[in-house]
Amino acid sequence: MGRLKxxxxxxxxxxxxxxxxxxxxxxxxxxxxxxxxWGPVRPAHAETTSFVSTSAIGDFFxxxxxxxxxxxxxxxxVKIETVTKVQSRSVNPFGDDPFxxxxxxxxxxxxxxxxxxxxxxxxxxxxxxGYILTNNHVIAGAEQVKVYLxxxxxxxxxxxxxxDAELDLxxVKIEAGSDLPILKLGDSxxxxxxxxxxxxxxxxxxxxxxxxxxxSAKGRPVQTVDTEYKxxxxxxASINPGNSGGPLINLAGEVVGINTAINAEAQGIGFAIxxxxxxxxxxxxxxxxxxxxxxxxxYIQPVTEELAKYFGMxxxxxxxxxxxxxxxxxxxxxxxxxxxxxxFNGKHISNPSDLQNAVQGSKIGDKxxxxxYRNKNIVxxxxxxxxxx
Numbered sequence: 001m002g003r004l005k006x007x008x009x010x011x012x013x014x015x016x017x018x019x020x021x022x023x024x025x026x027x028x029x030x031x032x033x034x035x036x037x038w039g040p041v042r043p044a045h046a047e048t049t050s051f052v053s054t055s056a057i058g059d060f061f062x063x064x065x066x067x068x069x070x071x072x073x074x075x076x077x078v079k080i081e082t083v084t085k086v087q088s089r090s091v092n093p094f095g096d097d098p099f100x101x102x103x104x105x106x107x108x109x110x111x112x113x114x115x116x117x118x119x120x121x122x123x124x125x126x127x128x129x130g131y132i133l134t135n136n137h138v139i140a141g142a143e144q145v146k147v148y149l150x151x152x153x154x155x156x157x158x159x160x161x162x163x164d165a166e167l168d169l170x171x172v173k174i175e176a177g178s179d180l181p182i183l184k185l186g187d188s189x190x191x192x193x194x195x196x197x198x199x200x201x202x203x204x205x206x207x208x209x210x211x212x213x214x215x216s217a218k219g220r221p222v223q224t225v226d227t228e229y230k231x232x233x234x235x236x237a238s239i240n241p242g243n244s245g246g247p248l249i250n251l252a253g254e255v256v257g258i259n260t261a262i263n264a265e266a267q268g269i270g271f272a273i274x275x276x277x278x279x280x281x282x283x284x285x286x287x288x289x290x291x292x293x294x295x296x297x298x299y300i301q302p303v304t305e306e307l308a309k310y311f312g313m314x315x316x317x318x319x320x321x322x323x324x325x326x327x328x329x330x331x332x333x334x335x336x337x338x339x340x341x342x343x344f345n346g347k348h349i350s351n352p353s354d355l356q357n358a359v360q361g362s363k364i365g366d367k368x369x370x371x372x373y374r375n376k377n378i379v380x381x382x383x384x385x386x387x388x389x
Contacts, residue, residue, distance in 0.1 A: 037067050042387070069198060069253050070210050075150050075181040077246060078129040080134055080158065080172070080203045082119040082142035116143075122201035122246030123147070123172065124183045124255065127276035130156075130174040131286065133262050133278065134245030137165050137226065147174050150208065162285030167277060168227050168260055170245075171285045183247055185282075186254025188233065188274035191215055199237040199259055199270075201246030213237030213268070222261055222271055232271040233257045240272030250273040285368075294362040297328020300352045303340060311340065312376045316343040321372075333373065333383040342378070343371035 020290045121138030125131070132147065139145055145158035156174040163170045191197075192215065199211045217234040235248060239259050248257035257272025282289045300319040308316040318340040324331050335341075341349050344358040345368035362368060371378055 006255070014297070021356065025099040033347075045199045066198060066210075066212060069249065069251065070200065072250055072253050073183055073198075073247070074200060074208055076125045076183040077150070077200045077208060078123045078125065078132060078208055079134075080121045080123050080138055080149040081146040081148070081155065082121070082139055082246065083144040083146075084117045084119060084141050085114050085143050086117050088159065120202060120205055120242045121244045122242065124245075124247045125180050126182055126185070126282075128180050128182055129178050130180055131161070132158070132172045132174065133258060133282075134170050134172060136165050136170045137260075138245045139163070139172060140165070140367050145172060147172065148207075149176065149180075164281060164285065164291040165227070167273065167281060167291065168229070169258070169273065169278060169281065169285065171282075183249075183255050184251065184253075185275045185279055186250055186256045187310075188256045188276045191218070191233070191250065191256050193217060196251055197235055197237055197256065198249045199235070199239055199243060200249065201239070201243035201259060203240035203242040204243060209243075211238040216269075218274075220271060224261055229261065229271070229273075231274060231277065232261070233274055235270050235272060236268035237270065238268070243270075292364065294359055294364055294366070294385045294389040295329060296355075296359045296383065296385065297325040297327075297330045298335065299323040300341075300355060302351055311373065313340070313373065318349050318373060319352045329383050329386045333370075333381050335370070335381055335383070336374070339379075340373040341370055342373055343369075345369060352374060 029240075076257065119138065119142065121134060123134035123138070125133045126133050126184070139158075139160055140163070145160060146155035147158040148155045156176050158172040158174050161171050161173050195215045197213060197215055199213070201209060203209050213236040215233055216236050219228075220234045222232050222233045224227040233248065233256070235257070237248065238260050241262075243259045244250075244261075246259045247255040248259055250256050254275075256275050258278065259270060259272045261271040263269040284291050289367075299322045301320055301322050303311075303313070303316045303320050305316055307320065321330075321335060321337055321339045324335060324337055341355055343349060344355060345362065345366075347354070347358050349355045349358065362385045364385060364387045368383050368385060370381045370383050372381060
């Protein structure tokens with residue numbers, strides 16, 4: 001009996017201490033994977049054990065930030081519908097039979113027919129008088145371009161004023177007055193991996209769909225069926241067919257990318273053309289309708305440790321010429337296969353990207369001095385830059 005009384009007393013004291021702890025400071029319970037307080041609520045400024053918020057975005061900026069950015073930028077985003085004429089033949093059940101084709105030829109396949117194919121994409125207004133940026137693949141080959149604004153149901157007729165298939169960019173013009181809402185191009189070079197971004201577009205025809213994510217990576221090379229992209233922004237903001245040409249917007253309400261491609265076999269892997277790339281060629285698209293590119297006419301590759309030893313170089317450096325296009329500026333100037341370009345117009349070249357950037361920064365007709373490493377000697381060559389055809 002004495003032992004039983006002692007046990008009861010211990011239990012009682014334990015319960016009192018336990019309840020006292022709850023009343024004094026409270027404690028944490030895990031509910032559905034989140035730590036939530038149970039007991040007295042602590043002041044917001046008090047130091048507490050860190051826990052996962054049920055609103056991750058809200059931990060970083062005001063809850064209505066996205067809403068305000070969308071309200072501000074959304075009216076400048078447009079839906080683009082296209083009509084393209086394609087040639088096809090009527091279906092013949094014996095068309096693939098070699099016996100019938102031997103006697104009747106290809107005419108047996110049926111008469112060619114012209115059909116209309118419809119396309120869907122997005123874009124955004126960059127000038128108050130109606131110039132719109134989008135992807136080249138959105139309007140390529142289109143017989144008709146219809147542009148829908150949020151302010152009205154009927155579309156405007158769009159006129160294609162500039163295209164560049166290499167960068168997958170296009171400019172479309174509509175006549176819709178002189179006071180349209182616009183979006184400003186930001187500086188994609190200032191963005192960092194992890195920055196929040198917003199995508200607005202028309203996936204599968206669902207007008208002005210808004211998705212939110214972060215910049216997942218920068219400088220991604222991506223190969224599609226029609227285009228080889230060299231420097232794209234990767235994002236996990238949801239992008240789907242119909243988003244192409246729409247803006248990728250930062251928290252300042254500026255466009256840092258043009259949504260252009262997705263990985264169809266994955267979720268949360270989309271790609272956008274950096275705004276810096278767009279700014280480099282936009283004036284040319286508006287003024288001439290195309291991008292005029294300076295041309296050297298060489299195929300290049302990095303100098304590896306093994307190649308540096310083979311050529312007798314002290315260390316890997318420069319851009320190795322693996323092939324030269326006939327009648328190109330490099331060919332005319334006497335640059336040879338196996339040369340290593342170390343300097344271009346006074347700029348040191350440490351890798352192929354350096355050379356590509358240096359050439360792109362040149363103007364048509366520029367006479368530049370190129371230093372190449374050839375047979376363990378430095379050779380100076382003068383090259384006249386030409387326009388890429």
